[in-house]
Amino acid sequence: MSLLTYTKKASVALPCESSLPYEILTDYDTYFEWMPHVSKSKLLAKEGDLAIAEFDMTMPQGEKFAVECIHTKNKMVMTRKISGKIPVWQYEWIIQPAGEKQCNVTLTIQGKTSWHRLVPHYRSLISASKCIAALQAQVASYSPDLAVADQGGEKLIEIAETEQGLVCWLRGKKYNLTPAPEGK
Amino acid sequence: MIKAVINLEAPREHVFAILTDYPRYKQWLPGCEQSDIVSASGATTDTNIVINSMKKMQLGLRFEAQPTQSLNFRMTAGKDMKSYVGSYRLMDAADGVGTVVIAEMEIDAGAMVPKFMVDRIAKKSIDDTGTALKSYVKKVPFQGGVAPKAAAPARAEGAKPRRAKRIIQVVKTAEGYRVWMMGQTYTITEK
Numbered sequence: 001m002s003l004l005t006y007t008k009k010a011s012v013a014l015p016c017e018s019s020l021p022y023e024i025l026t027d028y029d030t031y032f033e034w035m036p037h038v039s040k041s042k043l044l045a046k047e048g049d050l051a052i053a054e055f056d057m058t059m060p061q062g063e064k065f066a067v068e069c070i071h072t073k074n075k076m077v078m079t080r081k082i083s084g085k086i087p088v089w090q091y092e093w094i095i096q097p098a099g100e101k102q103c104n105v106t107l108t109i110q111g112k113t114s115w116h117r118l119v120p121h122y123r124s125l126i127s128a129s130k131c132i133a134a135l136q137a138q139v140a141s142y143s144p145d146l147a148v149a150d151q152g153g154e155k156l157i158e159i160a161e162t163e164q165g166l167v168c169w170l171r172g173k174k175y176n177l178t179p180a181p182e183g184k
Numbered sequence: 185m186i187k188a189v190i191n192l193e194a195p196r197e198h199v200f201a202i203l204t205d206y207p208r209y210k211q212w213l214p215g216c217e218q219s220d221i222v223s224a225s226g227a228t229t230d231t232n233i234v235i236n237s238m239k240k241m242q243l244g245l246r247f248e249a250q251p252t253q254s255l256n257f258r259m260t261a262g263k264d265m266k267s268y269v270g271s272y273r274l275m276d277a278a279d280g281v282g283t284v285v286i287a288e289m290e291i292d293a294g295a296m297v298p299k300f301m302v303d304r305i306a307k308k309s310i311d312d313t314g315t316a317l318k319s320y321v322k323k324v325p326f327q328g329g330v331a332p333k334a335a336a337p338a339r340a341e342g343a344k345p346r347r348a349k350r351i352i353q354v355v356k357t358a359e360g361y362r363v364w365m366m367g368q369t370y371t372i373t374e375k
Binding site: 020023033034042043044045046047050052054066068082083134136137138140141142152153154155156157158159160161162163166167 | 357
């Protein structure tokens with residue numbers, strides 16, 4: 001590592017198949033749900049294992065960055081910056097299976113050392129541990145094994161987004177939620 | 185290498201046709217005063233281009249086209265720069281209409297001009313080219329003869345059932361209530 005570049009690395013063990021973090025990492029339309037300081041995310045184009053995506057940042061407001069992404073199914077997602085001011089060259093996510101329903105995810109962030117790194121909002125984006133924690137939280141939304149309820153206690157209420165729409169479990173009974181008319 | 189993503193509301197065939205219509209570059213490429221084909225052989229075309237931007241420059245540019253996929257270019261003659269290379273890579277937009285162009289450019293102006301300055305000029309040039317291409321694509325009707333087929337949205341390609349996503353969960357425990365919301369856990373205890 002030189003003075004002009006930096007590398008940051010973080011890992012996490014996840015109690016799920018490799019396919020789940022891979023699906024989250026390649027679903028570019030939903031990065032805004034979990035990636036720190038990303039307010040909008042959009043897949044622009046996809047051909048085979050190459051995708052182009054664009055992200056809007058919450059702060060500095062309106063700032064965008066575009067990335068090109070290369071995938072290896074359930075193993076690797078590499079995201080390289082094409083345009084934008086964020087002080088990152090690339091994010092490399094490596095997913096390794098670690099037994100039944102277990103996998104390890106390692107994130108390596110590389111970039112150029114610049115004053116931009118001092119901007120608080122950029123700091124989250126270049127923090128491998130924060131990005132990994134955000135991925136872990138998103139994985140938990142899809143993986144019941146990570147959720148707190150499974151540690152015991154009485155489940156009072158749970159709301160989940162499914163293919164059938166919003167579903168609510170209230171004291172063990174399932175309800176399908178339908179949108180209420182505007183203003184009601 | 186300076187890069188940019190250009191979103192165009194036109195089919196890929198149309199965009200490719202415009203990018204390879206070298207004599208018409210002067211109609212849309214910012215600062216282009218002259219663009220003549222010197223020779224053409226297969227996918228390779230040699231051109232003579234005059235650009236009047238910060239300075240008037242005459243360049244010999246060689247284009248190598250891969251139909252509807254990409255267009256590479258590099259300087260073959262010229263006194264004002266040491267090297268000038270770049271490419272346009274074309275992809276169908278994920279929404280099923282339009283084209284996404286990934287433009288790349290690298291300029292070497294020699295040891296006398298600082299790289300950061302050259303990169304800044306290249307960035308401006310690539311952004312201006314994108315803006316000009318966007319408006320020109322809208323103005324010029326598609327000349328391909330055959331109507332471009334509607335591209336299938338890229339995201340439909342690998343579409344599969346979405347996993348159920350937990351949003352909120354409230355659990356009553358001996359210690360109080362545990363609220364799990366969007367990946368974060370909160371504990372509520374009685375005072």
